[in-house]
Each structure stands twice: as structure tokens, then as C-alpha cells.
Amino acid sequence: MLSLPGTASSSVVAKQECLRSCPVNAVRFGFTSLKPQQRVAVGVRCEAGSQKVGFLGRLGRVIKEKAKSDIQLLFSGFSKTRENLAVVDELLTYWNLDESENILDELEEALLVSDFGPKTAMKIVDNLRKDILAGRLKSGPQIKESLKKNIVKLLTEKVSSTELQLGTSRPAVLMIVGVNGGGKTTTIGKLANRFNKEGVKVLMAAGDTFRAAAGEQLEVWAQRTGSEIVMPEAAKARPAAVLSQAVRRGVDEGFDIVLCDTSGRLHTNYNLMEELRGCKRAIGKALPNAPNEVLLVLDGTTGLNMLPQAREFNQVVGVTGFILTKLDGTARGGCVVSVVDELSIPVKFVGIGEGLNDLQPFDAESFVNALFP
Ligand code: GDP
Secondary structure, three states: OOOOOOOHHHHHHHHHHHHHHOHHHHHHOOHHHOOHHHHHHHHHHHHHHHHHHHHHHHHHHHHHHHHHHHHHHHHHHOHHHHHHHHHHHHHHHOOOHHHHHHHHHHHHHHHHHOOOOHHHHHHHHHHHHHHHHOOOOOOHHHHHHHHHHHHHHHHHOOOOOOOOOOOOOOOEEEEEEEOOOOOHHHHHHHHHHHHHHOOOOEEEEOOOOOOHHHHHHHHHHHHHHOOEEEOOOOOOOOHHHHHHHHHHHHHHOOOOEEEEEOOOOOOOOHHHHHHHHHHHHHHHHHOOOOOOEEEEEEEHHHHHHHHHHHHHHHHHHOOOEEEEEOOOOOOOOHHHHHHHHHHOOOEEEEEOOOOOOOEEEOOHHHHHHHHOO
16 A cells, blocks of 8 residues: 555555554654655655564574574584584493493593583583483483483573564664674674675674774675675774764664674773773663664684673673684584573574674574584
8 A cells, every 4th residue: 555656645645554553764754744756655665664673573583594404504614613522422332331430521521622611511411420320311322312402401491592682673783792803893794694685774883993994894894795884983983972873874764783893802801891881871872772682702712711701791781692703613612502501691693604604593403413413
């Protein structure tokens, strides 16, 4: 109905419908002050807008479901991580009841070497021991299956959804935080690529005003992914000002997603962490309830060192999800499990390379299957 040609009656109907179905847009786009020929365009936008808003609410699920078919990509990305855990297979192949205590010790050792962390490794092995002693696990393959189930449980039990939570109104704002060199900028490029594939209109905010080249680097990702970008207006611009300007533009111009980059900072630097708190506040002032997600990028190769980082960032800005990068390199997959187990915050994506497509939505079962094929 809203896409009818711009007759007087159709534009009146369009106006009424627009006000009814999405009054915010009708007001936002100044419906009443527009010329008749513009009203239909607004009406069309309004209809498309309300459809998109529903779509935005489901986008996290859509992206995750599509990724399940990319399991092969995950497998090849994790080849090195898997090598570290191959010893588990060997141990369980030769498992027998009389040797079970020794084998469990070695299994715990193997998990520790793979960065599962002492608490998490002990928890997993204790559970297996209990089931072996109770006679519920009687063979190597059964123990392996139970090991996998235990890990999936640790990754899913205490956390909310691993899907992106984008809310139901546009734009959804994602704030990306982390230390220097972890992969924030690259991850924003990869995220924009994923969103663009779903027909989503993305605006980037070059909030890393500390490092001169950071904005330019993000600009290249914007070009590669067909995204728009808000750059700092002056050298040494306040990051909070850049982010708030971007969010306002996102609202005014009907963007679906605003991806906010922030400067890399050490979690131990009080002033910089306070600045980050200010960035989040500025985003919330520009758009109530934003940001929808605060995603902490963690470099998988740092192993258990990521734990204090994660704790501190979470305390300062309330992290809603992790993105673990560089799992294609020398990273050991266990760190994914220990960080979720320790902080009860979900991993939402994993980075498995430097290319545009090397970002996988995190799915606990696929991940565990990739670690223990
Ligand atoms: P930032 O300082 O946090 O913005 O980090 P960058 O995005 O500039 O990334 C730092 C380096 O890590 C760059 O060389 C990236 O190409 C690389 N990088 C980022 N993500 C991944 C990943 O998942 N795998 C690999 N192998 N390299 C990555």
C-alpha cells in the first residue's frame, strides 16, 4: 500500500500508515513538512524501515545459522589448535580402567597445555572421574564424548545467547573494545562484511583517535565492505565526540548498524579505561539504550593473559560478548573455554585469519567438534 504512486490520497494513506506503524520514523523524517512527491518515498522508507527493524531483531540468529554451513572453514582455521589437543585422542585410545587415574592426570595436563586454565581443567577432569568411578563411562570413545559434552556445557551453561543482540530499533550500535593489536579494526571490517552480505546498511565510527593511522586503516575497511564512515573532524578529536556524532548520523540517516571503533588500551591504565567509560556514556546520550553490544576483542595467542584483561574491561564498560581473534595461529583453543567459564560472558565470534571472511559466529558444539574431531 505504501509503495503506490504519489497521488494525493495515497500519500495521505501513506502518512497515516507511517504514523501508525512507525511514528518515530514519521516524525524523524519530518513527514508533515515534506512535499507530496517526497511523501511516498518516506512512506516506502517507513515500510522498509519497519520490516528491517524486525529483521534486525533476528539478524544475530540469521548470521549464526548461516555460519553452521561454514563448519569446514572453522576446521581449517583451527588446524594448529587441534594439533595441540591430538594427544587427548591418543590417551583415550589406550584407555583402560586400571590405568584411569594416570590417564586422567595426563588428560588434565594436556588440557592445561592447551590453555584450559587450572580451574577449568580440574573441573572437567573431576567430572569425568566421577562418571568413570560410577561406571557410567566404560570406554575411551565414551570418555571422549563426555569430555566434549562437558566442554559444551561450560561454554553454554552460564552464559546468555551467543547470538548478537541487536535490539529492535535502528540503528543497532556495537562498541568494539580491547587492547592494542588484538584485532579490533580488522574485526570491524569482517563484521561489516557479514552485515553487508545480509543487505544491512553499516556506518563505521573511527573512534580510535589516538593512533594516527587507525582511522585510515578503518577507512580502507569501509571501502572494501561498501560501508560509510565517520572520521574525526580534527587531529586529536575526542573519541567520545566522534562516536556520538556517528551514532547521531546513524539515527538521522537511517543506518541499520553503527560499528564503533575505540583506541586500543591497556586494561591497567586507569585514565584510558575511564575514557572508555566516557565513550560508552556518550553513545548512550546520543541514543538511549545504546550500545546494544560491547564486544571485547581478545587476542587468542595471549592465552590465559586474556583473563585479567577481560575482567577489567568488563568491570569498566560491561562486556556483553567476546570476539576471540587469531585462533588460526599459535593460539590454544582452551583459552576460549577458560574465559567463558571464568567470566560467564559468551564468545560471539572467533577470528580465524586476516581475510574478510575469516570471522565465524561462535557455536559451542561446532567449536568443540573442531577441537576434538
Ligand atoms: P587493533 O590494534 O586491535 O585494531 O588490531 P588490528 O585490527 O590492526 O590487527 C592487528 C594485527 O592482527 C593485524 O596484522 C591483523 O591483520 C591481525 N589479525 C587480526 N585478526 C586476526 C585473525 O583472526 N587471525 C590472524 N592470523 N591475524 C589477525
